[in-house]
Amino acid sequence: MKNHLRIGAVSYLNTKPLVHGLRERLGGFGELTFNLPSRLADDLRRGKLDVALIPSVEFLAERSYQMVSNAVIACRGPVWSVRLLSRVGANQIGRLALDEGSRTSAALVQVLLWEMHGLRPEIVPLSIDQSPEHVDADAVLLIGDRAMHPPPRCYREIWDLGDRWCRWSELPFVFALWVARPGVDTSGLSERLEASRDDGLASLEEIAARDAATHGLTNEDLFRYFAENLHYTFGVGEQNGLAEFHRRAVSLDLIPHYDSSIDLRSS
Incomplete structure (x- = not known):
């Protein structure tokens, strides 16, 4: 067997x-x-x-x-369940909190911020049970189910990372x-x-x-x-x-x- x-x-x-x-x-x-x-x-x-x-x-x-x-x-366009939520303009992100459940999306958002804005922000963790509202960062990366229901707060910019990658690279x-x-x-x-x-x-x-x-x-x-x-x-x-x-x-x-x-x- x-x-x-x-x-x-x-x-x-x-x-x-x-x-x-x-x-x-x-x-x-x-x-x-x-x-x-x-x-x-x-x-x-x-x-x-x-x-x-x-x-x-x-x-x-x-x-x-x-x-x-x-x-x-x-994905071949917007993915919905992978989002960057920024309290400042994306070109001003200095401190970025990354969902600990993610590794691919964590790398993807860093690639996009560098390629689109020349940024290498300081990285801090966002634990699975931590509220994005309570993390000390300019922006947060959320993945999975909780990215589909972002917290009720006004963010200056919200990126769907699938959409951003596919538009920028013209690839899935x-x-x-x-x-x-x-x-x-x-x-x-x-x-x-x-x-x-x-x-x-x-x-x-x-x-x-x-x-x-x-x-x-x-x-x-x-x-x-x-x-x-x-x-x-x-x-x-x-x-x-x-x-x-x-x-x-x-x-x-x-x-x-x-x-x-x-x-x-x-x-």
Whole structure:
């Protein structure tokens, strides 16, 4: 019998179509658990997980990881669930609070602030249970479910980071991908992951009806979020977007520099 894989997925709304029916589809093939993106990346690195849906920046920074599926979390325009909220003009941000659940979006906002305004702000953490209202910073980065319900305060500028990246780069952006640690036998896994993704995309109305109310959204809002704000397949555009993000992040020393080009092909 094949090894029993320990598989970790993101616990945010944006993952719902990717993992639709996945636990049942895995059966005895693997065990599925959920956590924050940054914690999944830590558990994968420490060997507590064999496969995980991790922030794309973590994949780009660790050359031994291998993509195991073309099922990803990406966008081709506004993403809604990744936002920069600034109390000053974006070109005046000196102190930036980053949601601790994020690593890809944390790097993305720094890339955009540098490329658009030549800024390298001081970085401070924003914990998962900390209110953005109480952090001492000019701007805050929010991701996931709480970014979809920003605090009731007047901000001078609000950026949807998906929209900003896609307009600036004219490329899609990839937030998370399924990857495996080196030496892990993942044969047969990609078919299960992609079948769950495909079933999820065919069941968006059902997923929206099930999860919308508990997240303070209407069924229509959640359906449109899945169908219009997110993209779940790693195509040529996503490959080019991820490669461009890699180049920009390396140039700012946000991830290590490697001489060889990164392999963006899923197995």
